[in-house]
Amino acid sequence: MTNEALLTVIQRRLREISEVQHALARERAWLVAQTTPLRMFSKLPSVVLAEAEAQGIALH
Numbered sequence: 001m002t003n004e005a006l007l008t009v010i011q012r013r014l015r016e017i018s019e020v021q022h023a024l025a026r027e028r029a030w031l032v033a034q035t036t037p038l039r040m041f042s043k044l045p046s047v048v049l050a051e052a053e054a055q056g057i058a059l060h
Helices: 003-039 045-054
Strands: none
Touching: 003 045
């Protein structure tokens, strides 16, 4: 593999990692925003899960 090809592969992988990190940061921010209502029992966990699914966030 040439240096240029190797550099291209590394750059592509770094872009993929960056995209995943961005998605995780968004998910984390959303989860933090949900913490207070859950602690105060102003939202049911089932409601929070439904909202997460509606936003395309898959909780494991």
